[in-house]
Amino acid sequence: MRLVIAALIGGIVMFVWGAVAHMALPIGEMGMKTAVEQDAALTALKASAAEGEGIYMLPGFAPEKMSDSAFVEAFQKQYASSPYALVIYQPGGNPALTSMLPNLVKQFVTDTFAAFVVAWVLALGTFGFGKRVLIAGALGLFAWITISLPYWNWYLFPSTFTFGTLLEQVVGWLLAGAAIAWWLGRGEKKTA
Template identity: 60%
Template sequence: MRIAIAAIIGGIVMFIWGAVAHMALPIGEAGFRFPPQQEAVLDAIGQSATEPGVYMYPSMEMEKYGDEAAMKAFLEESRGKAYAFVVYQPDGNPATTSMAPNLGKQFVSVLLASAVLAWILSLGAWSFGRRVLVAGAAGLFSWLAISVPYWNWYMFPLTFTLGALAEQVIGWLLAGAAMAWWLGRKDAAGR
């Protein structure tokens, strides 16, 4: 029960931090650019993207990756060309109608992540400070495992990647402090 309560506390703190990072601070939108001529770009992408999904421009069919000649030709043809990584939804972004489903999924996501972290924090008879450090390390781990590969392979902007670092590490330090307080409170009561 104490782990579940710690998870709920951590999930609430992380959810609130996410709102602050995205709505009050520039952290959540670091690296975003807002393009002119959006309709023309969406129309052009719609001519190429056949269904909802992630598209890279330029790209090549996966089955051709084993073909050395095709790979060489693709690399030569692509050298110096613009690159785009696009998440395409032909039916639009549901959040333009209501953000409630997205907010619900986000809360469940951070609640589940907090449950895993609360369990990890409960494994040792650690001090408050050590638990907070472990939570910060978990945030750093998540950034290294997800955001850095996106920066490396899919060319996400460095400012976006560093914004994600701040969002994850600060957020998990805050959530970790709240969870460490709760878990430490229960540890002290058990002594």
């Protein structure tokens, strides 16, 4: 029960931090831009995304073509200096435009699950408050290194967006880690 309460506390802190990072600070939208001619772009995407829902790389080609060296060489020459885009395509639209409530619920649940993992790790040893907070921050840094940096490297996510995710994850888990560490430290015998 101690870990469940720690997870709830950490989940709440992380959820509130996410709201602050996205709504009050520019952290959550760093690197994001608003496209012009959106209707034309959406019409072109609808015509181009023949396979429906998915992630599309433009320019891109099917993985089975990778073994055709002549095709790959011609593709590289044709698109070497062309623009590049990574598109998340949902033909049914974005339900968050009409109601963010389902997304907010999912975010809170995932924050709480993540906080449970952090609480579990922090409860594995007899760490003091400061060390627990640093471990939580290190877990946020680890998540950023393993997810955001590969997206920056391979899919060309903007550096500003990638830096924003660093701030969001590390600061968030330092704050949530402090709340979790406080809860876990209650009632523990102090060691000299």
